[in-house]
Amino acid sequence: MSAPGGTGFLYPFLDAAERDAGPLLEDLARSAEAKAAESAALRANVLAASEDELSAVGLAMATRFDAGGRLLAMGNGGSSTDAASLVTLFGDPPAGRPLPARSLADDLAVLTALGNDVGFEVVFLRQVIAQVEPSDMVVGFSTSGGSKNLLLAFDEACERGCLTVGLAGYQGGQMAVSPSVQHCFVVPSQSIHRIQETQAALSWRLWEVVQAALRPLGPS
Amino acid sequence: MSVGTAAQSAAGPAGALDAERGAAGAGGLPPGFGVDVAGAALALARRFAHGGTLWCFAPAWPAHAHHVAVEFVHPVVVGTRALPAVAVSAEAGVAGLRTLCRAGDALVVVASSEEPAARRALARAPAWGLTTIWIGAGPRPAPGAADHVLWWEGEVPSQAAHTGRFVLSYHLLWELTHVCFEHPGLLEEPQVCSGPACVTCGDEGRLVEVLRLGEGGAVLVRAATGLEWADASLVEGVSPGSLVLVHAGSVLTVLAEGSGE
Structure with a gap:
């Protein structure tokens, strides 16, 4: 048989006859191990190479949080969910202090209003214009580093005096060279999956640094 | 910023990310x-x-x-x-x-x-x-x-x-x-034998979820095929959320208590 819309027509010799799933399952298990090993190596390399800048950014963010600053995260597609995870980590952490953080992709009324009435390129920019204060921090996730709506928002946030942090993949794209992205962490991989896995690890490490650098709370 | 090469990877940061070395x-x-x-x-x-x-x-x-x-x-x-x-x-x-x-x-x-x-x-x-x-x-x-x-x-x-x-x-x-x-x-589902059906009615015991209690022992259930009514007057302890076994339109056994939701 051939599944509707399947690729069987490309591989007629593979079709129909194959009935024993054993060899495929063994291949898949090996493939999973290999991909996980690649992911772990990439993560270790990037974390080691990023440690100094992560420390500097985490310290700067802690200072801003201490002064009442807020974290605003953004991203498109899977990266919007990574941004949302970062927001959950900072705002409702498993340990340490909850900090003000929210995702600019969260409000569907605002997102669809801007996307429909103006264009998707401005969905983050217009929110930055409307809501962001100089003490805030804007963090953007883009595996390509080229998302136009992030770049426009970074320009505006930078102009307003915010701290801007980008997480990109491949060679970093436009985010790596834009002066509006003050700190850009590039995960040098051609796989969007492997990039996102390491971006999660970078997010976690950044959160750890921020928590450690917050000014201790005094009595009220 | 610059990024790492394999040679630089020796020192990872402490914390949860290092836990893998022990656990995996x-x-x-x-x-x-x-x-x-x-x-x-x-x-x-x-x-x-x-x-x-x-x-x-x-x-x-x-x-x-x-x-x-x-x-x-x-x-x-x-x-x-x-x-x-x-x-x-x-x-x-x-x-x-x-x-x-x-x-x-x-x-x-x-x-x-x-x-x-x-x-x-x-x-x-x-x-x-x-x-x-x-x-x-x-x-x-x-x-x-x-x-x-x-x-x-x-x-x-x-x-x-x-x-x-x-x-x-x-x-x-x-x-x-x-x-x-x-x-x-390999995408064909392997044929799984679900066991013999009842010789009298041809039905089998089906796992369903109780949604609501009705009149006279009737219960509204969510079965794999959708919503249906079943008779729960033969058993005790059926409540909304219960997982029960239905055979020929009757609840035979309560497999899991309901949450009362």
Whole structure:
């Protein structure tokens, strides 16, 4: 048989006859191990190479949080969910202090209003214009580093005096060279999956640094 | 900034990310995880091949449910086909899932084994006719809690949710599922014998979920085929949320107490 819309027509010799799933399952298990090993190596390399800048950014963010600053995260597609995870980590952490953080992709009324009435390129920019204060921090996730709506928002946030942090993949794209992205962490991989896995690890490490650098709370 | 090379990788940061060195093998996956995700991927590919939808539920970490869904619906690898996957919000929860899902669909849950809404959904999924995959960390779920369990046993769930463990887990699930589509001969569901049916009425015992108590011992139930009425006057202790066995229109046994929801 051939599944509707399947690729069987490309591989007629593979079709129909194959009935024993054993060899495929063994291949898949090996493939999973290999991909996980690649992911772990990439993560270790990037974390080691990023440690100094992560420390500097985490310290700067802690200072801003201490002064009442807020974290605003953004991203498109899977990266919007990574941004949302970062927001959950900072705002409702498993340990340490909850900090003000929210995702600019969260409000569907605002997102669809801007996307429909103006264009998707401005969905983050217009929110930055409307809501962001100089003490805030804007963090953007883009595996390509080229998302136009992030770049426009970074320009505006930078102009307003915010701290801007980008997480990109491949060679970093436009985010790596834009002066509006003050700190850009590039995960040098051609796989969007492997990039996102390491971006999660970078997010976690950044959160750890921020928590450690917050000014201790005094009595009220 | 500059990025690392393999030679620079010796010193990693401390904390949760280093836990893998104790808990997992050199490749970073817990023992058996590769085999587990392979089995889950083939089961999922078979459901897709037969028209099933993948429902994604992560009550404590909704972002993971959205990430899984967008992964399948809008694939990042050129040439891979879009597949029907939908995130069920934490607000919609079990009630939303019950209404939307159809027999032959699949359900992937990203949650700890303690998460109440995840447990409720997974306990009911067999009654609804779903194949289930549970991704999580910490103490393992009880055997049989899901058809496929992809687990990071040595890790703290609230950390694994943010260090990339779960992201890696469903990325692997997506990648392997698409490999299965290159093997159309293996996408036929193996024929499973469901046991002999009743010689009198031809019906079998079916697992269903009780939704509402009606008049005269009647109960409204969610079966794999949809909603139906059954007679519960022969048994005690049936309440909304109960999982019961129905045969020939009558409730024979209560398998799990209802939550009274």
